[in-house]
Amino acid sequence: MKTDIIVSLENVTKKFKDGDGEFTALKNINLQFGKGEFAGLVGPSGSGKTTLLNIIGSLDSPTEGNAFVMEKNIAGLSHKASALLRNKHIGFIFQVYNLLPVYTVFENVEFALLLQDYNTSERKKMVMEALEWVGLQNMPDKKPAKLSGGEGQRVAIARAMVKRPEILIADEPTANLDANNAHVILQMMKKLNKELDTTFLFSTHDEKVMEYLERIVHLEDGKVVKDEIRTKVVAS
């Protein structure tokens, strides 16, 4: 495990209202992730993988405990501060890509930069570079509806990576892809992980993803049951 800690979870508990009662999705989670890690949260449905990723991504906050991301405690962040954290430091990749349908490939990738202070030529350069990373530099004007599943997810990767975030959160990124596309996507991610030293955090129960993960945190019923460092993984 790397020593440069950028995510630190201390006794993180998350409870949701469930009718008149409460449902505890995460129970006293203590975890740390370092810079440049390629790690995954693995477990059956309802184990708390996505909830934990949402907290790390500052889309949600813990009910109890502290979640430090880039030295900011998610538990005490205002909407504005958490938006700024996501804007500057965190990229997201979703299962169904979540591309903005009326924008072209270029505009989808550019969107993340529009929220920051880049001028037009800087944005263009960065977007084209990101599209080159994922091999889509020849189709910047295509609309998402015209893309295949694999291409769509590659655009999502470019969008998440274009601002060069420290953390990239990928929630079941290969669930909608066939095996071949899944491997292409994972190799791409692994390559970016090495080249840009970005921390990749996955939520998955896909065996193909697990082959690439250098660290697997097993969750069950909202608890960490195993934290495994792996040495034999598929290289980029």
Add this chain to the structure above:
Amino acid sequence: MILAFQLAYRNLMGAGLRTWLNAAVLSFAFVVILFFNGLLDGWNQQAKRDNIEWEYGKGQLIHTDYDPFDPFSVQDGHGILPTSAKENLVPILIRQASVYPEGRMLSISLKGIEVPQEILGLPTDLLENSKADIPTIIGKRMATSANLKVNDELLLRWRDKNGTFDAKNVTIVGIFDSNVPTIDNGQFWIPIKKLWEMTGMEGHATMFISEADQPVDVPGWNFRSQEDLLRELSEIIEMKKASSSIMYILLLAIALLAIFDTQVLSIFRRQKEIGTYISLGMTRQQVVGLFTVEGGMYSIFAMVLGCAYGIPLLLYLSATGIGIPEASQNMGVSLADRIYPVYGIVLILGTIALVVISATIVSYLPARKIAKMDPVNAIKGKLQ
């Protein structure tokens, strides 16, 4: 804010037909509001111009006993003005009389006016040049209602200085065409000197038309300025504006309802997109702002669309005017047979502000819901 406009523009252009349908409905409301207000403003300006030219001059000096709205005051509402105060004033004496066109009796106002005069548009030179014993000019409405034409002679009956009836033939020497019904309906204009002679009221006048802006202060007489005289007309037109506004408020409401509906549907259908915006680093308020600007931008598109067909249409109508049916010209207010709409800068800017502000408000109302959305559920597209 600039970003919100950029994104809103992209989103709306991307939405295609839906955007242009909303913009089309709103642009229709925009053009109709401009047209109706322009029409009323055109009428207002035209009516004021006509009233000044034909009836008010720069003001009226009216005998205190005369009330234009009380026909019984005609009998005693007259007097003699000191010679020193008569400068720049044209006297008018009003008496009641009857005429008998084709054997029917018609009550009329017999108006004596100084001949010649140049303050009012009445063709009094026809009276001056006529060799008839009692020459008279009448308006087109009077001519139509009594079936009279130039050179017709008809019997006139009036009360002389002793209060007894006298009668003589009058000759129609001219029929004038004026948009001002209050100098036309039921009125015969003759030279004032002739009327003085007929009634024995030498030097008397019911009112004077002023050629100068300066108020005349003479005891027993009230000076009503041009502005004061026009106020009633403006009030009538303002009242008309208020009643017409109901129509275009309804039209605007339909257009705004379409935008409101679109916004509600957008927020419902685009939850995943909203979640994505938030995950990419937008604050909830920024997303609320984006959706509000999107809704407000319909009004900008509506204006562009409205300009595309509205400018040629409105310019054409302002050049050719709108024909007014003859029946409407007997309503008692100045109404030309054609009204030429006038589109002032205040009207245009006011209408733009009305449409933009109202569209933005109806867009903001549903967009507020975004601020309460859970981004995690929004990303998944779960209904909230």
